[in-house]
Amino acid sequence: MLLLSSQHQNQIAAHGERDYPFECCGLLLGRFGEDGKKVATETYLISNAREETAKRNRFLITPEELLHGERYAALKGLDVIGFYHSHPDHPAAPSQYDRDHAWPVFSYVIVSIKNAKANGITSWTLKPDRSAFDQEEIVKGNS
Amino acid sequence: MSVTISIPTALRQFTDGSTTIKLEAATAGEALEALAVAHPELRRHLYDDKNNLRSFVNVYLNDEDIRHRSGAATPISDGDTLMIVPSIAGGATVEKDVAATLPQLSNDEIARYSRHLIMPEVGIEGQRRLKAASVLMIGTGGLGAPTGMYLAAAGVGRLGVVDFDVVEASNLQRQIIHGTRDVGRRKIESARDRLSDINPHIDIETHEARLTSANALQLFKNYDVVVDGTDNFPTRYLVNDACVLTGKPNVYGSIFRFEGQASVFWAERGACYRCLYPEPPPPGLVPSCAEGGVLGVLPGIVGAIQANETIKILLGAEGILVNRLLLFDAWQLKFRELKLRKDPACPVCGENPTVKQLIDYEEFCGLKADPGRVETTLEEITASELNRRLKQGDDIQIIDVREPHEYEIARLPQTRLIPLGGVVNRMSEIDPQRETVVHCKGGVRSAKAIEALKRAGFQGKLVNLKGGITAWSDEVDPSVPKY
Numbered sequence: 001m002l003l004l005s006s007q008h009q010n011q012i013a014a015h016g017e018r019d020y021p022f023e024c025c026g027l028l029l030g031r032f033g034e035d036g037k038k039v040a041t042e043t044y045l046i047s048n049a050r051e052e053t054a055k056r057n058r059f060l061i062t063p064e065e066l067l068h069g070e071r072y073a074a075l076k077g078l079d080v081i082g083f084y085h086s087h088p089d090h091p092a093a094p095s096q097y098d099r100d101h102a103w104p105v106f107s108y109v110i111v112s113i114k115n116a117k118a119n120g121i122t123s124w125t126l127k128p129d130r131s132a133f134d135q136e137e138i139v140k141g142n143s
Numbered sequence: 144m145s146v147t148i149s150i151p152t153a154l155r156q157f158t159d160g161s162t163t164i165k166l167e168a169a170t171a172g173e174a175l176e177a178l179a180v181a182h183p184e185l186r187r188h189l190y191d192d193k194n195n196l197r198s199f200v201n202v203y204l205n206d207e208d209i210r211h212r213s214g215a216a217t218p219i220s221d222g223d224t225l226m227i228v229p230s231i232a233g234g235a236t237v238e239k240d241v242a243a244t245l246p247q248l249s250n251d252e253i254a255r256y257s258r259h260l261i262m263p264e265v266g267i268e269g270q271r272r273l274k275a276a277s278v279l280m281i282g283t284g285g286l287g288a289p290t291g292m293y294l295a296a297a298g299v300g301r302l303g304v305v306d307f308d309v310v311e312a313s314n315l316q317r318q319i320i321h322g323t324r325d326v327g328r329r330k331i332e333s334a335r336d337r338l339s340d341i342n343p344h345i346d347i348e349t350h351e352a353r354l355t356s357a358n359a360l361q362l363f364k365n366y367d368v369v370v371d372g373t374d375n376f377p378t379r380y381l382v383n384d385a386c387v388l389t390g391k392p393n394v395y396g397s398i399f400r401f402e403g404q405a406s407v408f409w410a411e412r413g414a415c416y417r418c419l420y421p422e423p424p425p426p427g428l429v430p431s432c433a434e435g436g437v438l439g440v441l442p443g444i445v446g447a448i449q450a451n452e453t454i455k456i457l458l459g460a461e462g463i464l465v466n467r468l469l470l471f472d473a474w475q476l477k478f479r480e481l482k483l484r485k486d487p488a489c490p491v492c493g494e495n496p497t498v499k500q501l502i503d504y505e506e507f508c509g510l511k512a513d514p515g516r517v518e519t520t521l522e523e524i525t526a527s528e529l530n531r532r533l534k535q536g537d538d539i540q541i542i543d544v545r546e547p548h549e550y551e552i553a554r555l556p557q558t559r560l561i562p563l564g565g566v567v568n569r570m571s572e573i574d575p576q577r578e579t580v581v582h583c584k585g586g587v588r589s590a591k592a593i594e595a596l597k598r599a600g601f602q603g604k605l606v607n608l609k610g611g612i613t614a615w616s617d618e619v620d621p622s623v624p625k626y
Contacts, residue, residue, distance in 0.1 A: 025231070032152075063201040063208075063228035079152060083231050098233035101199050103153040103188065108233070128156070130187055 001137045002082070002107045002123045003039040004028075009140070011043045012111050013118035016086030020116045023048055025059040027069045028082040028107060036125075038081045038107055044069050058097075059085045082107030082123070089114055092122040094133045102126040107136055146174050148225045157184040171204055172215025174225055189227070201228045245271035246300070252344055256298055269458045270298060276457040277301035279366035281354055281382055283334040284308075285432070285442030286372035286396045286449060288320035293450035294370075295338040295345055299457065302338060303366055305350045306330040313626060317439035354378055356501035359385035368453050370394045372446065374432055376423045377504035383408060383416035384501055387492045394453050396445040399429075401438050401474040403445035406464050406483065407452050410492035413466035418486040418493075423508040434584065441473045521590055522606045526614040529580060533557075542566075542573060542581045544592040545612075549584065553612055553624045558582075566592045567599045575603030582608035582615075584626075 008028075015024045027044040046069070048059045061083065070080055083106060087093075092112035094102075102108060108124045124133040148164045158164060166181070168174035175196070179186040191197050202209045203226040209217045219225075248256070248270060259265040265273075278299050280287050283306045294302060310318075310325045310333055325333035331349040338347050352358060354373075363369055363385050371382045371393055379397070386393035392409040395416060408415045448471075452464050468481040491498040524532075533539060541558040543550060550560050561569050563583070573579055573596075581589040586609055593605045608614070616623040 025233075059233060061231040063203070063230045066231060067228060083233075085233055095233070101197075101232040103151075103229055103231075105153040105156060128184070 001037045001139055002109070003030075003037070003139050004109070004123070005040070006140050008040055008043050009121055009138075012084050012109060012121065015043075015045060015084075016088075016111045016113045017116055017118055019048070019086065020113045021088045023059040023086050023088060025061055025083065025085040027061070027066070027073075027080050028084060028109065029069070029073045029076070029078040030081045032079060032081060032105075040081060040107075041078060042076075043084070044072065080106075082109060084109035084111065086111045086113050092120045094124050098124075099126065099130070099133060102130075102133070104128050104130075108133070109138075144169060144219045144221045144223070146219050146223050146225055148174060148178055148227065151227055151229060153229070154185060154188060154227070157182050157188070168219055170215060170219060171202055171209045171212075171217040171225060174219060175202065175215075199230045199232050201230055202226070203228055245275050247271070248274065249344075252298065255342075255344070259297070264460065265458060272459070273298045273454065273457055274300040276368070277303065277366045278368045278370060278453055278457075279303040279305065279362060280370045280372060281305050281378070282372035282374070283318070283320055283330045284314065284372060284374065285317040285398060285437065285439075286446040287334075287370070288318045289443050289446035290370050290372060290396075290450045290453070291334060291338055292320055292341055293447060294453060295342045295347075297450070297454055298342065299345060299454075301346045301348065301366075303348045303350060303362070304331050304334050304338075305352060305354055305362070306334070307351055307353045317437065317442050319443070354381060356381060356504065359501060360389060363389045363391055366391065368392050368394060368456055370396075370449055370453055372396065372449070374398075376429075376508045377510060379416065380423065380507060381501065381504045384491050384498060386410070387415050388500070392456050394449045394456070396442075396449045398437050398442050398445055399432060400435050401441060401472060403441050403471040403473070405445055405448045405452070405469045405471070406467060407456070409456075409463075409465050410485075412463075414483040414485045415489060415492040417491050418489045419468065419483055421486070421490070426509045434588065438473050441471075444471060444473065521593060522604075523609045524580060524606045525609050526618040529608060530615075530619045538577055540574060540577045540579050541608075542579055542592070543583070543612075544581060544589050545583050549626070552626050553616070555582065555612060555615060555623070563588045563592050563595075567595050570596060570599060570601055573601070573603065575601060578604045578606065580606045580608050583611050585611040585613055 015026060025048055026046050028040045029042040029044055030038060030040040032038055046061050046065050073080055087110055090112060092110045094108060094110060104126045109121065111121045112119045123136040123138050125136050126133055145165060146168055150158050150162055150164060155162060164178060166174060166177045168177055175189060179189060189196060189200055204217055205224055253260065256270050259270050260267055276299050278294055280291050283291060283304055291302065308330045310321045310328050310330055312326055314321060315323060320337045321333045329351065331351050335347050335349050350362065359381055369382060369386050369391050371379060373379055373382065383393055387410040390411060392407055394407055396405045455463050466483045468483055470479040487494050490496060541555055543558040543560045544563040544566055546562050561572060581592050583589040586607060590607050593607055596605060612623065613625055616625045
């Protein structure tokens, strides 16, 4: 279960709308709780490192950027608990490509952007055997 | 050597929660392998099915990416720290959807393309992309020959070939798609035979036509990429504009003497040919290969670069020659590269284009007579007529305005050699009292010489030999070699 406030969901949607028709991406910072529960307390914007032509359906967060994000999180006593990205004009479901490039434990939040407007947000976690993604419940609540 | 591996958050569940693991290894690769042996659950996240480190797994040895050192073979010193840092990637499903619709490869094709297939940059999927792809080649000359042969060999599924010419002996020094026995044949037939011999698995579509504003758009529409192997400015601008209007990448190459150029003009991604050269050069300023010559191997090199970029475009590779003009000097053996920029004011691919359909490119390049201009009459004589008059004893002096090395190859009897560049300075060597016939190889330079002489005030009678020494060889004396 991922606790992601309306405010953070709106931030992710706004980032996706702003970068449309390209994919946006970013980190979710927060805390790992009990039983796989995660609490997001902050979103951390990343500029998509893919070159112009591939940005429409690809995003890349370089290890250097992730390290920056991790250092920033550590300063605030937080962890990187997951990542978000947008699917411009595609449903908010993970692709085979997403699965091939995913890590376990983290939450993968996907926001679908249709014609520059956010259209649904979902979260996913990779099964430990990498065979598939499980959809993860998003709970709004206050964080 | 003792090394400490720091485990990222995501993978700690497979190391019983340990954040660091100490082990013994001599190289970074050995350390990772030892880690995967000690914690088998980790392997599938670090390595793919083929036991290669996953592309998004980055390994840092003391803060330096091992890819910048020696990769897996990077040696480890005692007390080093190895960090595993994921790069996070993902994206929508578009490309996989496309992959499902690509044609399959037969076993024969798999055997044929094995050197492609074993490279992950091409692989089965890339080879299927090539099979599904189509390329239109304009011309089967010096550039088109190597381009076509390599694209056919690479397995581009559908190759269109446009040419209207006939194979001549003087083509064979560089147009290696045609052979000695093809002299006199139509180029598209000769090219088709050679290409289908190289690869019978591909479709070859021949278009025996001169590319014009009337047929270009219709032709280009049916292909993924257009390769420009032409040798003249009107066609080059026509290919460029038609590519911009149909949204196709234009893989450009040009050659002259020892110098070549190559680029990919792709308006969606960068500059087009007009962003680089908004205006054609004045007619006659840039000589053609027929006039200036070309080293035979040069189009081989430039054409192979065009084939290379075409294949990369079809594979969806990065690092394409877009917004880059490659200059090659075969004599110095030097490559140089210029950066190009898309011109926002470009009349065809800019923000407010004024060229929205194909125009008359002969006129654009100044090759059509301007009807408003009073024609300075150029008096001409045919080779047969000149021969007849010389035989009957008319007093005619013949001035050859070609270069000395051309004079070495072939010459007319009783001529004086004054190369075009010096014709005005050496005007006094021409007797204005006598009738003068001026000649070159094909009649273009001699016409220029006559114009220059008239402008410089030469008063005598000047007559141009129509078709130059080539016509003399055809009509009068076949023992004079054609070159």
